[in-house]
Amino acid sequence: MPTLTSAPTLQLSNDEILRYSRHLIMPEVAMDGQLKLKQAKVLCIGAGGLGTPLALYLAAAGVGKLGMVDFDVVDYTNLQRQIIHDTDDVGRPKLESARDTIRDINPNVEVVPYETHLNSENAIDIFKDYDIVADGTDNFPTRYLVNDACVLLGKPNVYGSIFRFEGQASVFYAKEGPCYRCLYPEPPPPGLVPSCAEGAVLGVLPGIVGSIQALETIKLILGKGKPLIGRLLLFDALDLKFRELKLRKNPDCPVCGTHPTVTKLIDYEQFCGIRGEEHVPETNVPEITVKELKQMMDAKKPFVLVDVREAHEYQICRIDGSKLIPLGDVPKRMHELNSADDIVVHCRSGVRSAKAVEFLMKSGFKKIHNLQGGVLAWARDIDPSMPTY
Amino acid sequence: MAVKVVIPTPLRQFAGKKDSVEIDASTVGEALAGLTSQFGDLRKHLFNEEGKLRSFVNVYVNDEDIRFLQKDQTPVHESDVISIVPSIAGGSLICCICS
Numbered sequence: 001m002p003t004l005t006s007a008p009t010l011q012l013s014n015d016e017i018l019r020y021s022r023h024l025i026m027p028e029v030a031m032d033g034q035l036k037l038k039q040a041k042v043l044c045i046g047a048g049g050l051g052t053p054l055a056l057y058l059a060a061a062g063v064g065k066l067g068m069v070d071f072d073v074v075d076y077t078n079l080q081r082q083i084i085h086d087t088d089d090v091g092r093p094k095l096e097s098a099r100d101t102i103r104d105i106n107p108n109v110e111v112v113p114y115e116t117h118l119n120s121e122n123a124i125d126i127f128k129d130y131d132i133v134a135d136g137t138d139n140f141p142t143r144y145l146v147n148d149a150c151v152l153l154g155k156p157n158v159y160g161s162i163f164r165f166e167g168q169a170s171v172f173y174a175k176e177g178p179c180y181r182c183l184y185p186e187p188p189p190p191g192l193v194p195s196c197a198e199g200a201v202l203g204v205l206p207g208i209v210g211s212i213q214a215l216e217t218i219k220l221i222l223g224k225g226k227p228l229i230g231r232l233l234l235f236d237a238l239d240l241k242f243r244e245l246k247l248r249k250n251p252d253c254p255v256c257g258t259h260p261t262v263t264k265l266i267d268y269e270q271f272c273g274i275r276g277e278e279h280v281p282e283t284n285v286p287e288i289t290v291k292e293l294k295q296m297m298d299a300k301k302p303f304v305l306v307d308v309r310e311a312h313e314y315q316i317c318r319i320d321g322s323k324l325i326p327l328g329d330v331p332k333r334m335h336e337l338n339s340a341d342d343i344v345v346h347c348r349s350g351v352r353s354a355k356a357v358e359f360l361m362k363s364g365f366k367k368i369h370n371l372q373g374g375v376l377a378w379a380r381d382i383d384p385s386m387p388t389y
Numbered sequence: 390m391a392v393k394v395v396i397p398t399p400l401r402q403f404a405g406k407k408d409s410v411e412i413d414a415s416t417v418g419e420a421l422a423g424l425t426s427q428f429g430d431l432r433k434h435l436f437n438e439e440g441k442l443r444s445f446v447n448v449y450v451n452d453e454d455i456r457f458l459q460k461d462q463t464p465v466h467e468s469d470v471i472s473i474v475p476s477i478a479g480g481s482l483i484c485c486i487c488s
């Protein structure tokens with residue numbers, strides 16, 4: 001069990017005793033545990049979906065110092081799950097909004113905002129003042145960065161991740177068990193990350209997984225119970241099933257193994273293949289702009305407009321007269337298209353449709369164009385009444 | 390002998406939208422070969438060009454990682470459950486190649 005704080009010397013005020021009374025009357029926490037919480041310094045990476053329950057519950061529980069790293073601004077699509085932010089907070093920096101909410105919940109907590117992009121230059125400096133790091137960002141570069149920095153500094157890393165209806169949680173603590181790289185030495189290359197669902201997630205799911213992260217953090221501080229070290233918790237929200245897998249320390253682990261090859265922080269965006277050209281989608285297919293499309297429509301030029309989004313996206317909004325053929329169905333339904341027609345293909349932002357155009361050109365279609373910027377550009381430049389997502 | 394292979398959410402779209410598949414197999418290798426011959430699209434998500442499991446995909450027999458058993462030679466028995474567990478990232482920018 002990690003011993004994170006020395007013998008408590010500080011005391012609780014009468015107001016705090018009342019506030020934490022439901023902790024103080026349980027033997028697993030009691031005064032000792034509450035003072036450990038008050039002395040604890042936890043760094044929360046991200047003030048989003050997972051960061052919300054993490055920060056809210058850690059603050060309410062009385063964690064003394066809560067560092068938060070985020071450089072984002074609250075937008076409307078966050079509100080479905082990031083309940084630390086209010087509708088009125090849209091447009092504000094997430095850290096300002098989170099700090100206000102935390103202050104309302106528990107003014108005894110010292111919130112330390114780091115409004116910055118966490119990277120290999122600043123991570124060690126930020127992490128070194130904290131006992132525990134909880135990663136709520138849920139993206140690959142930050143995850144490997146947080147893992148490696150925690151291994152190098154010998155700090156526990158409370159991990160959570162979500163995908164639509166599925167969640168994972170664990171505690172990576174190289175001193176006592178495996179790290180994230182023992183589990184996955186390398187990230188998936190971007191092209192192979194299997195989804196076009198643009199971060200689709202059921203709003204409650206990060207609430208559950210982030211709460212598990214908060215719980216594990218509190219258990220580590222208290223030194224009570226059996227932490228998720230060496231165990232990977234899998235949660236399936238659709239079936240409402242929890243499963244658990246054993247994680248073992250990998251002696252060949254590049255960062256915590258017997259002969260580590262990673263001995264200082266590296267460039268994690270490059271490591272995850274999202275730097276520079278690699279991330280720029282294929283744009284060497286013929287394109288037209290939404291303004292040109294509008295001119296073609298106004299001039300009543302004959303052409304076929306194909307929408308390669310999914311049916312549930314088509315329900316949200318569509319360009320009048322478009323024919324829906326989801327990207328995955330294009331190969332088996334391309335016989336519905338005539339290569340003699342002028343064809344314009346579009347999706348939400350233009351990436352999936354570029355793939356469709358590339359495929360159709362290989363299949364012999366020549367009079368075919370991709371719509372630059374997709375329905376998002378259409379809504380922005382042509383029809384502002386169209387909802388976006 | 391049929392074993393159950395649990396398909397994770399991100400890969401279900403390549404496995405006929407199924408959450409699990411029963412496969413006749415006596416080793417993990419056979420089970421994965423059976424699975425990818427049934428669902429060809431799964432292959433490139435599970436294996437690299439040399440036919441080895443990708444480093445961001447782990448396979449478990451019940452709750453044990455096959456890397457610490459006998460890898461693809463790990464024997465499986467009736468009622469064993471094989472789980473494919475890829476690394477996931479929810480709000481990830483690289484998860485969102487279309488955003």
Ligand SMILES: [Zn+2]
Pocket residue numbers: 174178179180181182183250253254255256257
């Ligand atoms: Zn490791």
